[in-house]
Amino acid sequence: MSLNGKDIKSLVQPDRVHRAAYVDPGLFELEMARLFGRAWLVLGHESQVKTPGDFFTTRMGREPVIVARHTDGSVQVLVNRCKHRGARVCEQATGNARQFVCAYHGWSYGTDGTLCVVPYPEAYERPVSEMRELGLAKVPRVDRYRGFIFASLAASGPSLLEFLGYARTSFDDLADRAPDGEIEVAGGVFKHVYRGNWKLVIENHLDLVHPVFVHASAIWAAKEQADVKGSPSSDIGIRQMRANGAPQEAWEAVGLWTGPYGHSYMGDYHSDRRLVAAFDDPAFAEYRAAMVRRLGEEATRRVLGVSRFNTIIYPNCSFMSQFRQLRIVQPLAVDRTVVYAYSYRLKGAPEQMFEDTVAFANVVNGTGSEVLTDDLEVYERIQQGLSSQVSDWVYLGRWYGRDVPDEHGLRRGQTGTSDLHYRNFFTTWLEYMTTED
Amino acid sequence: MPATTTRPPATLSRTEIEQFLYQEARLLDEGRLEEWLALFTDDATYWVPLEANQADPRTTVSIIYNDRRLLEVRVRQFRHPRAHARVPAPRTVHQVSNVLVLEDDGREARVASTLVMLEYRKERQRVWGGLVEHRLRRTDGGLRIAAKRVDLINSDSELDGIACLF
Numbered sequence: 028m029s030l031n032g033k034d035i036k037s038l039v040q041p042d043r044v045h046r047a048a049y050v051d052p053g054l055f056e057l058e059m060a061r062l063f064g065r066a067w068l069v070l071g072h073e074s075q076v077k078t079p080g081d082f083f084t085t086r087m088g089r090e091p092v093i094v095a096r097h098t099d100g101s102v103q104v105l106v107n108r109c110k111h112r113g114a115r116v117c118e119q120a121t122g123n124a125r126q127f128v129c130a131y132h133g134w135s136y137g138t139d140g141t142l143c144v145v146p147y148p149e150a151y152e153r154p155v156s157e158m159r160e161l162g163l164a165k166v167p168r169v170d171r172y173r174g175f176i177f178a179s180l181a182a183s184g185p186s187l188l189e190f191l192g193y194a195r196t197s198f199d200d201l202a203d204r205a206p207d208g209e210i211e212v213a214g215g216v217f218k219h220v221y222r223g224n225w226k227l228v229i230e231n232h233l234d235l236v237h238p239v240f241v242h243a244s245a246i247w248a249a250k251e252q253a254d255v256k257g258s259p260s261s262d263i264g265i266r267q268m269r270a271n272g273a274p275q276e277a278w279e280a281v282g283l284w285t286g287p288y289g290h291s292y293m294g295d296y297h298s299d300r301r302l303v304a305a306f307d308d309p310a311f312a313e314y315r316a317a318m319v320r321r322l323g324e325e326a327t328r329r330v331l332g333v334s335r336f337n338t339i340i341y342p343n344c345s346f347m348s349q350f351r352q353l354r355i356v357q358p359l360a361v362d363r364t365v366v367y368a369y370s371y372r373l374k375g376a377p378e379q380m381f382e383d384t385v386a387f388a389n390v391v392n393g394t395g396s397e398v399l400t401d402d403l404e405v406y407e408r409i410q411q412g413l414s415s416q417v418s419d420w421v422y423l424g425r426w427y428g429r430d431v432p433d434e435h436g437l438r439r440g441q442t443g444t445s446d447l448h449y450r451n452f453f454t455t456w457l458e459y460m461t462t463e464d
Numbered sequence: 465m466p467a468t469t470t471r472p473p474a475t476l477s478r479t480e481i482e483q484f485l486y487q488e489a490r491l492l493d494e495g496r497l498e499e500w501l502a503l504f505t506d507d508a509t510y511w512v513p514l515e516a517n518q519a520d521p522r523t524t525v526s527i528i529y530n531d532r533r534l535l536e537v538r539v540r541q542f543r544h545p546r547a548h549a550r551v552p553a554p555r556t557v558h559q560v561s562n563v564l565v566l567e568d569d570g571r572e573a574r575v576a577s578t579l580v581m582l583e584y585r586k587e588r589q590r591v592w593g594g595l596v597e598h599r600l601r602r603t604d605g606g607l608r609i610a611a612k613r614v615d616l617i618n619s620d621s622e623l624d625g626i627a628c629l630f
Contacts, residue, residue, distance in 0.1 A: 215514045215524040215525040218620075220624045244545075247541075248537045248538070248544060249537055257531050258533075260521070260531070261530070365622045382522045385522060395512060395528040397538055397541045397547070397627075400549035401549050404549040
């Protein structure tokens with residue numbers, strides 16, 4: 028397929044999108060350059076690099092990067108590629124280092140990327156201190172919001188605050204729920220892979236028609252289970268599986284909003300008192316008291332009363348502010364994706380809250396979860412089906428033409444089961460994809 | 465299954481323990497999941513940790529961490545006609561070896577083994593390898609699994625979904 032702007036524009040129509048957006052390798056390459064190469068991407072949280080020398084490695088699109096806390100306290104995002112012969116200089120997922128030392132010829136870089144050591148330097152015309160351009164490449168823009176680390180591979184573009192817009196309030200929702208006012212990444216990272224396009228998972232996280240179909244088996248199995256007393260962990264798991272079987276009216280009633288740059292979020296659908304702190308189940312009494320001590324009664328009620336489930340920061344971050352889960356979607360190829368799923372601890376909250384988070388993560392994001400594995404299976408079936416060349420179009424027409432504006436400059440779906448977010452993702456996609464450098 | 469319906473003797477022979485583990489593997493490989501589930505005690509745990517040397521299933525996430533109740537949900541879910549990740553169901557071969565009795569206090573035996581498992585589904589075969597530890601308890605109904613832990617050698621890697629049992 029040729030890739031001029033006019034051709035790309037023809038792929039996205041008001042209520043449908045061409046299958047090429049999911050299966051065309053050329054478009055995927057263009058996405059890496061124009062979308063993942065420009066947008067602010069969520070890389071992680073500053074609790075992952077608490078002290079100088081702390082680092083973690085991740086990807087921006089397909090760029091391998093190191094996120095490091097430098098000795099001056101700054102957070103640095105460095106391209107993980109030796110400036111000498113090109114080897115990656117850091118192989119660990121996380122750790123603490125004074126320098127990143129290339130395995131090949133021993134070139135060593137500081138945690139701000141500065142080239143520090145070149146062995147046998149007499150062979151070069153300049154001293155190492157003058158070889159400044161041979162430091163690790165820095166990602167052009169790095170910023171933070173509420174402790175979350177963002178970076179952009181583009182030297183210019185909207186500021187982070189402009190980019191996030193009203194969607195920033197979902198990060199507020201996550202951070203505000205900590206009695207000590209701080210959250211931290213904890214409890215391990217799931218990394219689940221599927222053989223499908225990266226967009227499928229992002230779209231699915233706000234698709235409120237799918238749960239009762241995709242998760243029918245888990246909903247049924249959990250509802251059939253006798254309510255004998257089990258561990259708190261299995262209690263949370265079974266409650267969450269059952270929650271996916273909410274009645275159709277509940278899914279319709281859940282709000283769904285989209286805004287500029289593609290960011291979107293949904294309201295919460297839970298009615299289970301044990302899963303939602305705002306419902307004042309006794310299990311949350313100690314937590315609530317800790318919140319009231321810091322914020323007072325009124326502010327606590329306001330913070331806990333925010334009712335959101337998934338928020339998408341387009342293109343590749345999906346998080347659950349209320350349930351302390353954050354997923355970063357890493358495209359590997361047009362038909363292969365890995366999702367990193369992180370859990371967050373609310374500092375100052377009782378330990379049971381974090382154990383609940385872990386139990387919830389096992390069911391919602393676990394590689395062996397009866398819920399998640401059915402999602403992954405469906406993504407793969409979509410990818411396989413879209414290889415068909417007989418039918419070109421994917422339909423996004425649910426509640427089309429019935430979106431309504433809201434007071435924050437967003438658009439709200441007619442109901443929670445609207446395809447509004449799909450349509451807005453592709454409007455945004457088109458903006459990135461048809462803008463030339 | 466298991467061979468005896470009376471309380472096993474105070475000291476289990478290695479052969480008896482091996483036979484039990486082989487029988488357990490056979491039930492999984494033949495898809496006799498309800499019979500497999502019946503091997504577990506009411507207070508049993510079935511645990512596939514995410515991290516190497518993971519100390520705690522409550523404060524670190526796990527590929528699978530099921531008490532008896534969640535294990536019942538899992539086996540029931542596997543039987544549902546729309547358990548999509550199991551349509552068709554994976555076929556497995558569990559190869560159990562290197563059986564070592566680590567401890568035996570007369571009530572429970574702690575048994576280590578090595579698992580190599582082939583999983584086949586939809587034109588794809590995966591190889592799994594892991595170190596396994598069972599806590600086997602003598603009960604009036606015979607030997608039962610009080611805990612099973614499977615440490616996969618690639619547990620913390622980027623993994624496709626797992627809809628089979630180890």
